[in-house]
Each structure stands twice: as C-alpha cells, then as structure tokens.
Amino acid sequence: MLLERFLDPSTPSLKICGVTLAEDGQRLVDLGVEAMGVNFWPKSKRYHNPKTATWLKDLKGKILRVGVFVNPDINDAIEMVRAGIIDAVQLHGDESPLQASFLEDWAIPFFKAFGVNTAADLNRAEEYHASGVLLDAPAPGVYGGTGETFDWSVAADFVRHHPDLPVILAGGIVPENAVAALSQVRPTALDVASGAEISPGIKDFDKVEALLKAVRS
Structure with missing residues (x-):
C-alpha cells in the first residue's frame, strides 16, 4: 500500500532522504510525507549505523522506509527488510542487474539510482526490473548527495519514452526549484536530501513543508 501510494503516477510524491534522527522520521510521518530514506553507506555524511536503526520499526506502516545502500552485500539489505527495519532498498552504487535480481527473487521492492x-x-x-529508477546528478566515487542538479531534459526524455517505469528525480532539488522540476520532468516523485536540511542528516522542516506544498500544488 505504501509503495503503491508512493509510485502512484496520478500524483507526485515526496521522499526525504538522509534521515538520521527518530524524531525527524516521526515528524515526516506527521506531515504525511510519502517516503523517507536512511543511508547505510558508511562513507556518507548522512550515514546511519544499521545497528542503531531499530527505531525505524516504530514507523512501519506509516511511511515508506527506504534503505539506501552503495555496492552492498545484497544479503545484508535483504536481512534488513526481513527484520522489519525497512520496506524497500535503494541501490545507489555500481550494482549490476544480476546483483539486483536477488532482491527481485525475494520480492523485495527496490529502486536503482x-x-x-x-x-x-x-x-x-x-x-x-526495479520498482522505480532514481535519476541523480553524477558523482563518481561519492554516489549522490552533491546537491547539484543535472540536465533535466535528459530525465524528461526518459520519462516520455518509459511511461510505465516510475522515475524518481533527485539532485539539487530545493523548495525554490521543485515546481519547475515537476513541470519539466513529470517524475513520479522527488527525492530530496540536502535541499531539506539544516546540516547533513538534520532536517529543516520549513523546507520540508515548502517542498510538500510544491509537490501537492
């Protein structure tokens, strides 16, 4: 239900990524944000240790909980889903279709960035064969989180030619350009990390509310 709501093509959704605090996660729920991302890549400045992410269990059924991984041991990602910590997996590295197929075998929803x-x-x-694809600014060795945009015309062309594949648009999205991103690309959802922060991993809810307003307009 949460995945279907997030990927509903009839209305755009919002995913706030890089959440590190339980209280921020709960506030996203209270605001009605469709999805949140928690980064389990140790080199990320928004890294969250999986061993201390058990608070995510309290949000089960309230918001789509997406675990962000970079070139992981796929079994680790699968285990976090089976443990009820996350609902879906985001592969944000150099993973191959073969590696991703193990998630498909377990019927685990996943996004490929x-x-x-x-x-x-x-x-x-x-x-x-992902549940959706996430289009981000290129960041070799950094794997996202640059806060930079990319040529949205490429994304718009991809959306037009793949109408049945949900597209999540990321990279440098802020309240000031969210409406333009939605109108130019027409993605299924926007994914925002740095554009909704006070500092890495700490969310700015004035910005979150502004992004929600843009998405729902």
Missing part, C-alpha cells in the same frame, strides 16, 4: 550525464547513462535502466 543512476548518475546522469547523458541519455547513454540510462541505456541499461530497464534491465534491472
């Missing part, structure tokens, strides 16, 4: 310079970067997007 792509850093986009040109349309060629998305040539293999359909091979992953």
Whole structure:
C-alpha cells in the first residue's frame, strides 16, 4: 500500500532522504510525507549505523522506509527488510542487474539510482526490473548527495519514452526549484536530501513543508 501510494503516477510524491534522527522520521510521518530514506553507506555524511536503526520499526506502516545502500552485500539489505527495519532498498552504487535480481527473487521492492550525464547513462535502466529508477546528478566515487542538479531534459526524455517505469528525480532539488522540476520532468516523485536540511542528516522542516506544498500544488 505504501509503495503503491508512493509510485502512484496520478500524483507526485515526496521522499526525504538522509534521515538520521527518530524524531525527524516521526515528524515526516506527521506531515504525511510519502517516503523517507536512511543511508547505510558508511562513507556518507548522512550515514546511519544499521545497528542503531531499530527505531525505524516504530514507523512501519506509516511511511515508506527506504534503505539506501552503495555496492552492498545484497544479503545484508535483504536481512534488513526481513527484520522489519525497512520496506524497500535503494541501490545507489555500481550494482549490476544480476546483483539486483536477488532482491527481485525475494520480492523485495527496490529502486536503482543512476548518475546522469547523458541519455547513454540510462541505456541499461530497464534491465534491472526495479520498482522505480532514481535519476541523480553524477558523482563518481561519492554516489549522490552533491546537491547539484543535472540536465533535466535528459530525465524528461526518459520519462516520455518509459511511461510505465516510475522515475524518481533527485539532485539539487530545493523548495525554490521543485515546481519547475515537476513541470519539466513529470517524475513520479522527488527525492530530496540536502535541499531539506539544516546540516547533513538534520532536517529543516520549513523546507520540508515548502517542498510538500510544491509537490501537492
């Protein structure tokens, strides 16, 4: 139900990523944000240790809980879903379609992220059989979180040519450009980390509310 709501093509959704605090997670629930991301990549400045992420269990059924991983041991990601800590997996590294297929085998929803310079970067997007694809600014070795936008015309073309594949738009989205992002690209959802923060991992709820207003307008 939460996944279907998040990916409903009839109305755009919002995913706030890089959440590190239980109280921020609960506040996102209270505001009605559709999804939240928690980064389990140790090199991220928004890293959250999986061993201390048990508070996510309290949010089960209230918001789509997405675990963000970079080149993980897929079994670790699967175990976090089975333990009830997250609902879905976001693969934000150099994972192959074969690696992703193990999630598909377990019927675990997942999103595959792509850093986009040109349309060629998305040539293999359909091979992953993902629940949705996340289009982000390219960040070799950093794997997202740069706060930079990319050429949205590439994303818009991809959306037009793949109407049945949910697209989540990320990269440099802030309250001031959210409406433009939605109108130009027409993605299924916006994904925002730095554009909704006071500092890395600490959310700014004035910005979150402004983003919600843009999405719901």
